[in-house]
Amino acid sequence: MSDVADRVKKIVVEHLGVDEAKVTEEASFIDDLGADSLDTVELVMAFEEEFGCEIPDDAAEKIQTVKDAIDFIQKSAA
Amino acid sequence: MFDLTGKTALVTGASGAIGGAIARMLHARGATVALSGTRVEPLTALAADLGERAVVAPANLSDAAATEALIKTVEEKAGGVDILINNAGLTRDGLLMRMKDEDWDTVLEVNLTAGFRLTRAAMRGMMKKRWGRIVGISSVVGATGNPGQANYAASKAGMIGFTKALAAEVASRNVTVNAVAPGFIATPMTDALNEEQRAAISSRIPAGRLGAPEDVAAAVLYLASEEAAYVTGHTLHVNGGMAML
Numbered sequence: 001m002s003d004v005a006d007r008v009k010k011i012v013v014e015h016l017g018v019d020e021a022k023v024t025e026e027a028s029f030i031d032d033l034g035a036d037s038l039d040t041v042e043l044v045m046a047f048e049e050e051f052g053c054e055i056p057d058d059a060a061e062k063i064q065t066v067k068d069a070i071d072f073i074q075k076s077a078a
Numbered sequence: 079m080f081d082l083t084g085k086t087a088l089v090t091g092a093s094g095a096i097g098g099a100i101a102r103m104l105h106a107r108g109a110t111v112a113l114s115g116t117r118v119e120p121l122t123a124l125a126a127d128l129g130e131r132a133v134v135a136p137a138n139l140s141d142a143a144a145t146e147a148l149i150k151t152v153e154e155k156a157g158g159v160d161i162l163i164n165n166a167g168l169t170r171d172g173l174l175m176r177m178k179d180e181d182w183d184t185v186l187e188v189n190l191t192a193g194f195r196l197t198r199a200a201m202r203g204m205m206k207k208r209w210g211r212i213v214g215i216s217s218v219v220g221a222t223g224n225p226g227q228a229n230y231a232a233s234k235a236g237m238i239g240f241t242k243a244l245a246a247e248v249a250s251r252n253v254t255v256n257a258v259a260p261g262f263i264a265t266p267m268t269d270a271l272n273e274e275q276r277a278a279i280s281s282r283i284p285a286g287r288l289g290a291p292e293d294v295a296a297a298v299l300y301l302a303s304e305e306a307a308y309v310t311g312h313t314l315h316v317n318g319g320m321a322m323l
Contacts, residue, residue: 042205
């Protein structure tokens with residue numbers, strides 16, 4: 001479980017170039033981590049590749065925080 | 079200047095005169111070129127002529143699935159798509175009052191929609207690499223209009239709007255999106271004109287002649303190059319001055 005969280009955080013840190021300490025589960029990609037709309041699309045693409053899952057557009061729209069991403073990926077893996 | 083060594087370029091409509099000239103010019107500057115088109119024979123001949131760094135990837139761009147698959151094929155065969163030249167196009171001319179739905183649909187599908195699909199599929203790789211060049215071949219007719227070409231003019235004007243919108247979306251990722259709008263270019267299509275028709279066309283062109291496919295290719299080369307990194311959302315008119323836009 002924490003494995004998913006760690007991998008998600010790692011992608012976020014790498015992609016957005018932000019300090020690891022800022023990537024809390026509550027952090028919003030856009031409001032807290034400085035992502036723009038294109039970054040969020042790229043993050044979803046990166047999650048899809050890392051976890052070998054498909055994140056449909058309507059689900060992707062709802063992924064706004066680090067926790068949203070972790071939850072979605074854990075649910076789709078279950 | 080304009081060195082494309084290490085880059086891979088996909089040129090659609092490479093079996094035509096302008097597409098062929100574009101492929102040759104990019105190849106001459108060091109790019110690996112993937113040649114797409116519907117007619118396999120001229121593609122194979124061009125690839126054989128170019129020798130190394132040329133792969134053939136035929137596709138029917140009026141087929142959505144085949145269009146999507148083309149990018150995958152090129153990524154497998156040539157190692158990626160750094161430069162995408164949306165050149166494939168066709169005409170189904172006729173006055174609007176007699177234009178059939180299928181004449182409209184075919185032209186929009188191949189000239190505009192296929193470019194959208196190819197660009198979408200190629201963008202993923204470009205975003206990852208943080209480098210990419212998209213060049214769409216528009217037409218002077220897309221800016222000025224031309225009777226008998228409502229469908230063609232709409233598709234070519236559409237490409238210019240598409241170019242501007244996408245340029246704004248991806249500029250921050252070092253991906254530039256531009257268009258080249260040729261005027262009258264001497265191709266097998268214009269060879270069919272008689273002397274009188276040619277003279278009439280030339281009289282409307284300040285340069286006094288039809289353009290050559292290489293005139294268009296040189297503009298494409300520039301926009302595909304590293305040197306054009308700060309040029310995006312632009313339409314470069316290559317028309318001998320016949321429309322100064």
